[in-house]
Amino acid sequence: MSASQIWTTTRFDLDLAERPLVMGIVNVTPDSFSDGGQHNDAVRAINFCERLLGEGVDILDLGGESTRPGAPKVTAEEEWKRLEPVVRAALSLGIPVSVDTCKAEVMRRALDLGVDIINDVQALRDAGAEALVAAHGSVGLCLMHMRGDPASMQQQTQYTDVVDEVRDFLQARLNRMLSLGVARQRITLDPGYGFAKTVEQNTELQRRQHELLALGCPLLVGWSRKSTLGALTGRAVDERLPASLSAALASVARGARVVRVHDVAATVDALKVWQAFGGPLNTGA
Numbered sequence: 001m002s003a004s005q006i007w008t009t010t011r012f013d014l015d016l017a018e019r020p021l022v023m024g025i026v027n028v029t030p031d032s033f034s035d036g037g038q039h040n041d042a043v044r045a046i047n048f049c050e051r052l053l054g055e056g057v058d059i060l061d062l063g064g065e066s067t068r069p070g071a072p073k074v075t076a077e078e079e080w081k082r083l084e085p086v087v088r089a090a091l092s093l094g095i096p097v098s099v100d101t102c103k104a105e106v107m108r109r110a111l112d113l114g115v116d117i118i119n120d121v122q123a124l125r126d127a128g129a130e131a132l133v134a135a136h137g138s139v140g141l142c143l144m145h146m147r148g149d150p151a152s153m154q155q156q157t158q159y160t161d162v163v164d165e166v167r168d169f170l171q172a173r174l175n176r177m178l179s180l181g182v183a184r185q186r187i188t189l190d191p192g193y194g195f196a197k198t199v200e201q202n203t204e205l206q207r208r209q210h211e212l213l214a215l216g217c218p219l220l221v222g223w224s225r226k227s228t229l230g231a232l233t234g235r236a237v238d239e240r241l242p243a244s245l246s247a248a249l250a251s252v253a254r255g256a257r258v259v260r261v262h263d264v265a266a267t268v269d270a271l272k273v274w275q276a277f278g279g280p281l282n283t284g285a
């Protein structure tokens, strides 16, 4: 069953997905950490969406503000000005469209246009975001772990046990949204690789990622091109495709159901081979 079929029938019930899904990153920003400026206007971003469709993407994730460490804040007006034409065009492509935003105002405008998923790296902590999403009964959600904001998060890496504390955070956010009536099958959870975590903490979280499966929601992960992969390989941000593919497969082997990536075609190929070779899903190994 394709991602679109899952969406039309069950609205983001990933338990029906027969394989890990590929979420393609479309950053309509001048300053994203790896592709900033490449799709920074509506025409180029829309063309990129169409290219990703041809490469086999399952979900488009549209972002209008960088979340890299130290990224400057963008107003809701500016963020939506960047996103609106791309959202409108992406919605006409017939595959699920996600908007990557922390702002309730941007969420509202995206939901009014009919986007399928809200992907919030701050797990709906903006005023009004919880109620807004809960009121939209069919929208899919990704709740991610981070601390602080892009300006402060890398100063907040003090954990007793990073995996336990990420799990406890996600459990609390999940419980909150369930208490507001959001159906569990609409929710994915994300450990937030690269957010308020050191290289060692990111790798520890990966090694024990399967422990997050106890939360009972599909995991969405985003390793693509991130600085931990650079630290492990010595590769610059534009040389991290092999590392990104390896990290995506490692995450899938430990239970991830959606991988959020820049390089869709390569990831689709890697997952095809992994699946053909009997790659188990959610092994927890």
Ligand SMILES: Nc1nc2ncc(COP(=O)(O)OP(=O)(O)O)nc2c(=O)[nH]1
Pocket: 025, 027, 029, 031, 032, 033, 034, 035, 063, 065, 066, 067, 068, 100, 119, 120, 121, 142, 144, 190, 192, 193, 220, 221, 222, 223, 260
């Ligand atoms: N759910 C989820 N969303 C995310 N959004 C942005 C980034 C950062 O990557 P990118 O969008 O490429 O960079 P930037 O934030 O600089 O635009 N990572 C994640 C992630 O790991 N998980």
